[in-house]
Amino acid sequence: MNKKELFELIKRKKSFLCVGLDSDLAKIPTHLLDNEDPVFEFNKQIIEATIEFAVAYKPNLAFYESRGSVGIRSLEKTIAYLSKCKNEAFTIADAKRGDIGNTSKEYAKTFLDSYGFDAVTVAPYMGEDSVSPFLTFRDKWVALLALTSNKGAFDFQLIENKENGKRLFEEVLETSKKWGTTDNLMYVVGATKAEMLADIRKIVPNHFLLVPGVGAQGGSLQEVAKYGLNSQCGLLVNSSRGIIFKSNDKDFAKTAGEEAKKLQEQMAQILDVKNLL
């Protein structure tokens, strides 16, 4: 999906909600465990209940890989199911990959070509040749880690460069934006640091930002929108546990739909106030 189509989708659904499919087998409702593939069944019902309100889905690879080849089958079925909703959902593999060139090339093929995700999250530590292989696929995206939502973000991401005073996450933005374009590169910026979105927007005014950390991790949607919105929305705000595990009873899908709807309604209002609809 390209940028224009993504913005069209956002306007049509009046939403920039991404639902994180952190579908931990140990946390899904127990009545699903009788199914042949409980995690896929869970995802399917979550997607059905939320697709009216969400523009993107982000399976977190950790929760699929943890069950070996069986878990990968659940992922394959989930992405196949999402593919049927073509032009209804932007799909992101939350994989946080990044390795030397020939290895990154292999990961890129896996996520963007074989699985067919629209985007994959990538870690910047190894530099350009670890990221650029992901940027060679038409209408596909890298979501590059810039400023993450966790406590450990403070360990290295805020270190100031002796040469120019820029913090590491700013260096990552400045340097990496030359590797791609606003049509194939977006950045991961944690909602827990919303006020720093203003600094980020000075460097990448036109890029999409993928913002995790709303909900369970404590970030505020209003704050994120205040500092992060641009003229083409420019935001995908992710909620995982706050939607998919809000109930772990038989009503889990319905409850997930209601939580997604609440966020979508706030998003519709935000987009409306900013004259983006």
Place this chain on the structure above:
Amino acid sequence: MNKKELFELIKRKKSFLCVGLDSDLAKIPTHLLDNEDPVFEFNKQIIEATIEFAVAYKPNLAFYESRGSVGIRSLEKTIAYLSKCKNEAFTIADAKRGDIGNTSKEYAKTFLDSYGFDAVTVAPYMGEDSVSPFLTFRDKWVALLALTSNKGAFDFQLIENKENGKRLFEEVLETSKKWGTTDNLMYVVGATKAEMLADIRKIVPNHFLLVPGVGAQGGSLQEVAKYGLNSQCGLLVNSSRGIIFKSNDKDFAKTAGEEAKKLQEQMAQILDVKNLL
């Protein structure tokens, strides 16, 4: 495997060689393609031919994930096969993971508990809570990226901190060494930057270093040993393509064994000269 056992293994085999199982289906000998699981068959024959000369094996996850659940089955079978060689091989999942705490915890369980690898490579960008979940398993290890072997290493890893003049990879070493011990934390340092191993040894004199980049990437074993060896060896030097793809004909395993033997013989001499045997 703990540090003492690893050093015993190194002394017994007179080797600190790690064989990288970057087992790309597109590059393995074509006569193997008739097998039910060609990649596993390739790995099995490579392991049989090299285990006399190597102390460690490092499957590169990219080349297994690229074939979805089928590829993961090849990995599962490979690690099961390696487990049978208990105390004969230290096993490293080259996965370069790293995510927020609950996700890293899931990755850690996957690689160190479910698969049962001895170690997993981890990226440092997200800081302590992204790394520490991997450090909670008895006799298991994190191999944390410090200074990588690729060109992109120059993009961010050498940025100097305004506060203390330290380069980012030095900050990663200084900060992260407090998260673990010399018994559960090792560092990835590229062989292509061997002279910088001297700087690294000032910060982490007693940690093991996992050194990729010898062979196909151009690093020199003698240089690595000169700057990197410590009193308990402290090195695992990896070669992937230079061993496993040296021949892609029917003699591939025999040739891999010969290449491994050449490196092992150089390593035996290095260890002998340093009185480590």
